[in-house]
Amino acid sequence: MTTGSIAAEVLAIGDELAQGWNVDTNSAEIARELLAIGARVRRFTVITDERPAIARAIAEAAARSEVVIITGGLGPTDDDLTREGAADALGVELEFVGSSWAAIQDRLRKRGRPVPESNKKQAYRPAGADTIVNENGTAPGFVFSLGRARFFALPGVPREMRAMLRDSVLPEICKLFPNAIKPVRRVLKCFGAAEATIGEVIKPWMAARDADPLVGITVSSAVHTISILSNSAARADAAADAIAASLGKLVFARENASLEEVVARKLISLNLTIACAESCTGGLVASLLTNVPGVSAALLEGFVTYSNEAKTARLGVDPEILRSHGAVSAECAAAMALGASARAGSRVAVATTGIAGPDGGTAAKPVGLVWFAVAFDGRVETHERNYAGLERNFLREIASREALNLLRLAIAR
Amino acid sequence: MTTGSIAAEVLAIGDELAQGWNVDTNSAEIARELLAIGARVRRFTVITDERPAIARAIAEAAARSEVVIITGGLGPTDDDLTREGAADALGVELEFVGSSWAAIQDRLRKRGRPVPESNKKQAYRPAGADTIVNENGTAPGFVFSLGRARFFALPGVPREMRAMLRDSVLPEICKLFPNAIKPVRRVLKCFGAAEATIGEVIKPWMAARDADPLVGITVSSAVHTISILSNSAARADAAADAIAASLGKLVFARENASLEEVVARKLISLNLTIACAESCTGGLVASLLTNVPGVSAALLEGFVTYSNEAKTARLGVDPEILRSHGAVSAECAAAMALGASARAGSRVAVATTGIAGPDGGTAAKPVGLVWFAVAFDGRVETHERNYAGLERNFLREIASREALNLLRLAIAR
Numbered sequence: 096m097t098t099g100s101i102a103a104e105v106l107a108i109g110d111e112l113a114q115g116w117n118v119d120t121n122s123a124e125i126a127r128e129l130l131a132i133g134a135r136v137r138r139f140t141v142i143t144d145e146r147p148a149i150a151r152a153i154a155e156a157a158a159r160s161e162v163v164i165i166t167g168g169l170g171p172t173d174d175d176l177t178r179e180g181a182a183d184a185l186g187v188e189l190e191f192v193g194s195s196w197a198a199i200q201d202r203l204r205k206r207g208r209p210v211p212e213s214n215k216k217q218a219y220r221p222a223g224a225d226t227i228v229n230e231n232g233t234a235p236g237f238v239f240s241l242g243r244a245r246f247f248a249l250p251g252v253p254r255e256m257r258a259m260l261r262d263s264v265l266p267e268i269c270k271l272f273p274n275a276i277k278p279v280r281r282v283l284k285c286f287g288a289a290e291a292t293i294g295e296v297i298k299p300w301m302a303a304r305d306a307d308p309l310v311g312i313t314v315s316s317a318v319h320t321i322s323i324l325s326n327s328a329a330r331a332d333a334a335a336d337a338i339a340a341s342l343g344k345l346v347f348a349r350e351n352a353s354l355e356e357v358v359a360r361k362l363i364s365l366n367l368t369i370a371c372a373e374s375c376t377g378g379l380v381a382s383l384l385t386n387v388p389g390v391s392a393a394l395l396e397g398f399v400t401y402s403n404e405a406k407t408a409r410l411g412v413d414p415e416i417l418r419s420h421g422a423v424s425a426e427c428a429a430a431m432a433l434g435a436s437a438r439a440g441s442r443v444a445v446a447t448t449g450i451a452g453p454d455g456g457t458a459a460k461p462v463g464l465v466w467f468a469v470a471f472d473g474r475v476e477t478h479e480r481n482y483a484g485l486e487r488n489f490l491r492e493i494a495s496r497e498a499l500n501l502l503r504l505a506i507a508r
Numbered sequence: 509m510t511t512g513s514i515a516a517e518v519l520a521i522g523d524e525l526a527q528g529w530n531v532d533t534n535s536a537e538i539a540r541e542l543l544a545i546g547a548r549v550r551r552f553t554v555i556t557d558e559r560p561a562i563a564r565a566i567a568e569a570a571a572r573s574e575v576v577i578i579t580g581g582l583g584p585t586d587d588d589l590t591r592e593g594a595a596d597a598l599g600v601e602l603e604f605v606g607s608s609w610a611a612i613q614d615r616l617r618k619r620g621r622p623v624p625e626s627n628k629k630q631a632y633r634p635a636g637a638d639t640i641v642n643e644n645g646t647a648p649g650f651v652f653s654l655g656r657a658r659f660f661a662l663p664g665v666p667r668e669m670r671a672m673l674r675d676s677v678l679p680e681i682c683k684l685f686p687n688a689i690k691p692v693r694r695v696l697k698c699f700g701a702a703e704a705t706i707g708e709v710i711k712p713w714m715a716a717r718d719a720d721p722l723v724g725i726t727v728s729s730a731v732h733t734i735s736i737l738s739n740s741a742a743r744a745d746a747a748a749d750a751i752a753a754s755l756g757k758l759v760f761a762r763e764n765a766s767l768e769e770v771v772a773r774k775l776i777s778l779n780l781t782i783a784c785a786e787s788c789t790g791g792l793v794a795s796l797l798t799n800v801p802g803v804s805a806a807l808l809e810g811f812v813t814y815s816n817e818a819k820t821a822r823l824g825v826d827p828e829i830l831r832s833h834g835a836v837s838a839e840c841a842a843a844m845a846l847g848a849s850a851r852a853g854s855r856v857a858v859a860t861t862g863i864a865g866p867d868g869g870t871a872a873k874p875v876g877l878v879w880f881a882v883a884f885d886g887r888v889e890t891h892e893r894n895y896a897g898l899e900r901n902f903l904r905e906i907a908s909r910e911a912l913n914l915l916r917l918a919i920a921r
Binding site: 110111112113114116117118119120122123124125126127130135136137138139140141142143145148170171172173174202203205206207208209211213215230231248253254273299311312313322371373375376377378379380381382383384385386388389391394395396398399400401402404405409439453454487488491 | 519524525526527528529530531532533535536537538539540541543548549550551552553554555556558561633664686702704705707708710711724725726727733735764776784786788789790791792793795797799800801802803804808809811812813814815818822852864866867894895896897898899900901902905
């Protein structure tokens with residue numbers, strides 16, 4: 096049986112997208128969310144902010160799909176024309192919505208901003224459409240029907256789009272199609288595996304186009320998200336169990352949680368305190384941990400010791416270690432972690448020191464070399480990684496996750 | 509005259525794209541490359557690997573555009589159907605190309621690989637099409653004409669697509685349209701303005717859709733990028749100058765540079781040293797600065813003083829300040845910046861302290877309140893911002909850029 100029985104498509108509107116200045120990531124996110132409630136996206140279209148093009152694309156989609164999500168073109172500037180294009184496709188005028196204008200003014204005033212007249216444009220919607228409230232921005236969305244399709248117009252700002260999709264759009268689609276088969280979704284999150292390794296493990300599930308379970312995989316900052324969709328909870332669980340068993344310790348969550356959430360929650364639940372000592376990651380490990388609400392119960396402080404002097408003054412790293420082994424060494428990483436733990440008075444500490452590039456590498460210590468250390472109750476372990484060939488910032492993104500993952504494995508023991 | 513006079517579009521084919529597991533980045537890259545040679549992409553379409561859908565999308569594009577770039581669906585597996593879909597749209601059969609098959613076999617053998625029979629599929633093309641050689645993979649592309657359009661079918665693998673686009677496709681388009689005008693691009697980057705404010709300033713240039721210059725705007729973490737395209741360098745410069753003059757200090761760069769790059773380069777060029785003292789941003793300011801290669805010349809260290817104890821122990825914040833004003837106050841921010849500067853021995857320091865939420869707010873100090881301080885040679889200035897309504901992580905993203913921007917303004921004086 097096919098997973099995803101409702102015919103859906105996505106329409107992304109914006110010159111900046113069509114001209115290629117921004118990559119449209121909304122459509123892919125929407126497609127994944129729709130699939131989870133039984134709607135299969137078969138087409139995305141990205142078009143410019145041109146009123147006739149918008150109207151035409153809406154009319155085409157109305158003939159093809161049952162659910163159409165539109166993103167973008169709801170801003171306050173003259174080139175935001177999704178409202179106008181939708182009205183043209185519907186053959187109606189725009190109507191002013193007083194409650195939307197009040198909400199826009201209220202939002203801007205609360206943030207101490209002036210209320211430019213141009214924002215008034217955002218309080219209009221095609222006559223007969225209903226408003227979708229936007230809790231995170233000034234652009235309300237709207238919903239209307241045309242042909243066989245229900246259209247949902249949302250802002251292009253991912254954060255705003257995401258909240259409105261979750262809070263308003265997906266629930267309404269579920270209500271409109273009560274008999275749609277909602278595939279069950281299981282998620283496995285992994286860190287530290289090569290794509291080909293994960294590919295081999297999930298291969299048996301990827302053979303057929305309309306297979307059930309349908310297994311998909313995405314990767315971001317070396318974190319793999321394996322998504323398992325099935326019309327049957329038992330089949331989804333069996334596949335998730337089998338894949339998780341093959342991947343072992345690589346799996347850090349069986350839900351849609353980030354590495355920092357998993358680590359912070361574990362620290363809090365074990366009543367452990369932590370400090371971070373960072374050189375090449377420059378504060379990224381601490382800042383990932385502080386993404387998690389409530390982390391102040393565990394995170395005491397972070398030391399960004401970029402210079403050798405700071406490593407010695409702040410963490411007590413022996414200058415002799417820096418002289419004989421260098422700042423990028425197991426010895427220095429270990430001294431940083433132990434020093435951070437001692438100075439902050441934390442039971443756990445994690446340290447990073449490496450060569451992010453593009454310069455600073457040598458034959459013995461090439462660009463991409465990073466040493467990690469985790470101290471736990473005065474004992475310390477060190478780990479070496481080589482990220483040769485990765486661009487500086489991508490290296491730092493991955494190295495900071497590697498630090499969190501080593502932390503996860505250390506406190507799980 | 510219109511910037512980008514050749515009407516172009518992109519068609520990306522693949523289940524993994526349409527289901528949202530992979531984000532299509534090829535189309536945006538192709539759009540930027542085409543614009544640089546005078547071809548304006550007005551639409552991308554992403555569709556599944558379904559033969560009738562591919563044929564239909566090709567027929568639709570043939571009626572709309574002069575140049576169409578197709579990516580994906582040229583692999584050796586059963587679900588790669590771009591060849592078949594194109595043949596259907598053309599009303600022709602597939603033809604076997606001996607030289608392509610020889611090249612595929614040769615490539616696999618040279619890499620010590622077996623030659624699976626399934627790869628033979630890749631040696632077919634629609635009858636009457638011409639082959640585009642692929643130096644980086646087994647999938648040759650092909651080129652054909654339908655309606656008013658010239659179609660170029662390329663593999664979906666970005667590295668293979670990119671080389672074929674550059675070496676074969678762009679040169680052929682330039683030959684086909686010898687009179688196309690290649691536009692120039694100017695960029696302005698701004699921080700600290702509301703979208704509507706910037707909208708007001710650029711409004712005169714956004715009146716006509718096919719205006720020259722063509723002005724576009726994108727926003728990411730409260731950083732606005734204004735893009736100015738023109739067929740004339742003089743017109744592009746004039747528009748950039750006028751917009752920059754209206755926006756004044758909001759403009760932090762007239763090139764595609766990030767806020768952290770601008771600040772780090774300025775610190776380095778002025779021979780200034782800096783330290784960061786972060787509470788609510790949790791290391792993000794330091795980690796943004798360390799994005800910039802060579803920043804070690806300026807950045808001495810960062811203090812992530814999440815707890816009150818750390819603020820006192822590490823930065824020397826007087827406990828009396830914490831008692832009488834609280835950690836989120838002008839007084840505490842100033843003491844943090846002065847303390848960081850004194851402890852690290854830096855001429856400049858920046859400090860952040862705020863309530864990122866979702867909990868911890870009070871009536872007097874609501875969630876979203878952030879205090880900033882910049883110390884420079886022992887003098888300190890403080891700034892208050894209210895990010896009410898922003899989600900925790902987004903608040904931190906914006907607050908860390910605000911800190912960089914305040915730093916930029918302080919050292920520019």
